[in-house]
Amino acid sequence: MPEIPALPSYASGISDVPLLGDTIGDNFDRTVAAFGDRDALVDREAGSRWTYRELAAEVNTLAHGLVATGIGKGERVGIWAPNRAEWTLLQYATAKIGAILVNINPAYRAHELEYVLNQAGVRMLVAAERFKTSDYAGMIEQVRPKCPGLEHVVLLGTDSWTGLRESGRGGDPAVLAGLQASLSADDPINIQYTSGTTGFPKGATLSHHNILNNGFFVGELCNYTEQDRVCIPVPFYHCFGMVMGNLACTSHGACMVIPAPGFDPKATLAAVAAERCTSLYGVPTMFIAELNDPDFATHDLSSLRTGIMAGSPCPVEVMRQVIDRMGMTEVSICYGMTETSPVSTQTRADDSVARRVSTVGRVGPHLESKVVDPETGLTVGRGTPGELCTRGYSVMLGYWEEPEKTAEAIDAARWMHTGDLAVMDEDGYVNITGRIKDMVIRGGENVYPREIEEFLYTHPDILDAQVIGVPDVKYGEELMAWVRMREGAEPLTAEAVREFCQGKLAHYKIPRYVHVVAEFPMTVTGKVRKVEMRRQSVTLLGLEQVAEQRHA
Incomplete structure (x- = not known):
């Protein structure tokens, strides 16, 4: 008898829950209608909080302000700031009018800022004046003469920010409704830059459909409802903060809690305790800092049940302490990349601890994963290492104005080649074993x-x-x-x-x-x-x- 071939390293995410067909603005409005009186956003450092109804009013005012300034559909608005409420306001205001939000890493220096502003064609830049040792205002003045497309600079906490908001007060709701109605879920809405192997970052261009659904299904696998309160110490400029954090919350009516502008273990623990957060996000480094904080034991973390650990491999002992000492019994491990909006695989709440400390989970709902031989491109058998590829709603539209680089990453069948070496086991769980490239x-x-x-x-x-x-x-x-x-x-x-x-x-x-x-x-x-x-x-x-x- 001929030998039966090994089961291929291919898996598809089955789900009874359909994909969302909304734009981000429409989905946000549905949540406001359903949960208007519930807490939506808490900025601990600013001492500010909004219900969903209050947040919607702020978002709509800012959207009108953008329109009054001449920002339209498809035009790029940069955001260069640490985590603060205004970041979230701009995220949803740009989505409402179809402007493309360009996330700029707060750690960038002047030459990196200049490259991104010109490569994306940013017309308006909204930025903090400064943060820690970064003088954002100074760097903007330094590069502005070399960025001819940059027409507007708005600095948070200054008259320029107040003026932008004030210009939107009294805007006609029918105008905003008309703009929203003209948008497609497949329109580009966000550009996130990833470090480039050629020395320059590439702008992963993401649609409403990409990031809204990824945030929604990450939240689904964390079992989010309007009762949840999510502490988000991870940066908004990255998918971890603005997609897995903000969009997971707003698509479920949950509350977004900003513990501090930048990561601070004490502020994070204090926020969880004071706001009775049910979920906490972080990369392993953050959880290690929290667990080792000398005042850890003084914080009441009993409200926690879940959270997400992602970004880099998690040491087994750290995962065990997060479950045992922080009470995050349903903590989830996620794997992905900016180009896939970002999450491709995720552990489930009912997965064993062994699964959660030895794999990055299995493929997400409505997505496909496969492991291929990097040389031939053919799918390998289960248990055999190869390159992990992802296909489905989450795969980016492409790298902004770089079709050749897009074609290098996404093949003719729309598989995103991650460059990561992985092994898929008999049950479809994936273990990342290394990287083909040197990242x-x-x-x-x-x-x-x-x-x-x-x-x-x-x-x-x-x-x-x-x-x-x-x-x-x-x-x-x-x-x-x-x-x-x-x-x-x-x-x-x-x-x-x-x-x-x-x-x-x-x-x-x-x-x-x-x-x-x-x-x-x-x-x-x-x-x-x-x-x-x-x-x-x-x-x-x-x-x-x-x-x-x-x-x-």
Whole structure:
């Protein structure tokens, strides 16, 4: 008898719940009609809170203000700010009129800001004046002459923000209703930049349909209802905050709680306790900081039942403590990427702890996943490693104005190739085992070494540079630069490299370790062997025990 072929590494997400066909604005209005008197948004630092009815009034006023300023459907509005209520207001106001919200990473420096403003064609930029050590207003003034398409700059907390809102007061509701009615769920509504392997970030362009449904189904798998209150310490500029956080809440009538503008473990724990949050989000680094806070035991976290941990691999012991000490018995692990809105696989509330600490779950509702041989593109059998691919409603429209790069990522059958190595087991659960490319995930931030290498090449004493990820207890991975010096130059220290990068690269892109070498490990064909560099670095830095730590 012929041998029966192995079950293919393919899975589709079955669901009795249909996809939403709404635009974000229409879906938001349905929630307001159903749950108008319930809490919608709490900004702890500002001391502000809104019911859904109050939030809708603010959103509509801002939408009218955008229209009065001349912002129309398809035009790009940038947001450059840490987490605050105004971020959320702008997210829904732009969705109501069909303007495309461009998320700008608060850690960006001037040259990164300039690139994004020009590449996306941002017409209006809404920004905080400053945050921590970042002088946003100063950097905007620095790049503005080089951004001819940027017509309006609105700084939060200043007269320009007040003026934008005031210009929308008394707007005709029929005008806004007409604008909403002219929108399609398939229209682009959001551009999120991901670090690029060529040294420049790419703008993943997402539709109403992409992100509204992803937020909704992530919320469904967390069993959200209007009774839930979700603490969101993860950044809004990323899908984790604005999709899995905000859109998961508004599509269920749940309350969004902003504990602080940036992550602060004390503020997060205090917010959960004071607001009786039922769900808490974070990357493993955040949960580790919360669990290790000296005042952890003083906070009443008894309201928690669920939450999401994503962004980087979760150490097994951290997951167990989140369940045991924080009471998050239904905590969910999610896996995805910005290009897939973001979540592709997720653990379920009834999954065993073993599943939640050893896999990233199984494919989400209405989505497909497969694992393919990277060389042939053919689907491999269950239990065989290969590249993870995703298809369905969540796959982005494409990279903004970069069709060639879009075609490299999304094949003719609309499968998104993640670049991640994975294994799918007999039950469809996925384990991420590595990355085909050299991307480093540091504390939930995707970092592409090529971008940093190209910057290091600009140092007058560096002949060549290779950047790799090495294991790290706190961040999952940390950056290490191997450098070759020009003849006669003094060897560089890690401190000197950090000083060179300071203020020019986002903080999470600055290498922690530097190793000066005469030559890099090479293959016979002349390619740098980064796998060998990582192996040597683990020994060199004494990270053997960290490298052996088990992760989900």
